[in-house]
Amino acid sequence: MEELLKIDEVAKLSGLSKRTIRYYEEIGLLPPPPRSQGGTRLYTQDHVEFLKKITIAKEVLGFSLQELHHFLSLRDTLENQRADYKKVTEPRERKEKLIEIIHLLDDQLQMIEEKIHKIMSVQTELVTLRERARAAIVKIDEELSK
Amino acid sequence: MEELLKIDEVAKLSGLSKRTIRYYEEIGLLPPPPRSQGGTRLYTQDHVEFLKKITIAKEVLGFSLQELHHFLSLRDTLENQRADYKKVTEPRERKEKLIEIIHLLDDQLQMIEEKIHKIMSVQTELVTLRERARAAIVKIDEELSK
DNA sequence: TATAAATTTAACGTTAACGTCAAATTTATA
DNA sequence: TATAAATTTGACGTTAACGTTAAATTTATA
Structure with missing residues (x-):
């Protein structure tokens, strides 16, 4: 259906x-x-x-869409490890391709680690800013209630 | 110096x-x-x-650079809570501004949370892919050593 | 089945975020 | 101080990632 x-x-x-x-x-x-x-x-x-x-x-x-494109072709290559591909391609060649893919994935994963780091640094900075803003409000309230 | x-x-x-x-x-x-x-x-x-x-x-x-621009003006407003600004602007008005800033920061922080979530979902997907690739290599090696 | 609403292709338009090049000036170096 | 190297402004060029519009079909609806 x-x-x-x-x-x-x-x-x-x-x-x-x-x-x-x-x-x-x-x-x-x-x-x-x-x-x-x-x-x-x-x-x-x-x-x-x-x-x-x-x-x-x-x-x-x-x-970018280009990078995405390239990246998706990786996934496809992996998918193709099944079925027809196996029958047509040399094991040795398939292994080479797989190793290449793993390296690329390692690179991507490293990049992601870095991004997470960076984004968290921005996060803590924003939290600090928010704290400052809150403290400033408290101060003003104190002024006003005098 | x-x-x-x-x-x-x-x-x-x-x-x-x-x-x-x-x-x-x-x-x-x-x-x-x-x-x-x-x-x-x-x-x-x-x-x-x-x-x-x-x-x-x-x-x-x-x-975008536009968004950055807007965002930085926030930070400046906070900086300006000190010094001259205080003497010129009404406490009530300053407080309003600060509350506005806090809301904006809350929004940004929420967005960051979501981004971290998403990026981690991509991360686990890539790790899975890598596992599959490794498993496929093991299979090939088994084939080759027969 | 007539009419309205949605889809298709084709083509040109748009915007952000710079790149590139040129001509004039300024700064550094032999 | 002459010459090379770097900087400045100005202007036009570029690219990705779509938006928009139009004219021709196709699909849905009364």
Whole structure:
């Protein structure tokens, strides 16, 4: 029972604009969905999930769409370790590819660590600011109640 | 003993380009430094620190320069609680302003919480991917050693 | 089935955040 | 002090990531 969605629905569910959704397809980021007889795009819930994920990755990691693209191809390579790929490609070659992927993931994970560090430093700074503001209010209240 | 820096030094220390530094001044983000007789900009270490901070905030929070601008004016308002400002402005008015600032900080801090959440979700996903890749390598090795 | 509402492609427009280049001046160096 | 190296202002260029508009179809509704 595949629920088919049209672009307007997908836009509402994903929080992206219709233009953006088509654009992501245009640049090869979103897999092209099947079409109806007349050519209307017919999406599934999977597309929505996918869009949500890359939106988060973009927001949070500050990835450009190019970088996202590159990153997603990694995931695909991993997926392809199953099924057909195995039969076609040399084990040795597959292993090389996997090692490459792991290195890239290590890099990304390190970058994420750094980002978390930085964001927390900003966080503590803001908390400090808030404390100062609160203290200033207390002072004013003291002044006013004299 | 104020060490004075010229723009090329500041660029190297901050990691930004000279163009970017002038641009930040142009849009009012970076306070204009004093000039030499001939008009050359003379910075201090404080400028460098400032640039580093806003670079982190921009990177990490995904702030636009506009948003940064707005945000920095907050901090300035807080700074101004001291000194002259106090003598000129009504306590009641100052308190209003402070409450406004606190609300804004609360919002920002909430946003940061959410970002940290999201980034960690991406993190765990990447770790999972890496695990899968490692497992796949083990499988291949087993194949090869048969 | 006529009409309204939604979708498609195509093309041009927009904005932020700088990059790049040039010509004039200033500062550093031999 | 002559020459090289750096800085300044000004202006135009660039790129990513869409927005907007229009004209042609397609899909939904009364």
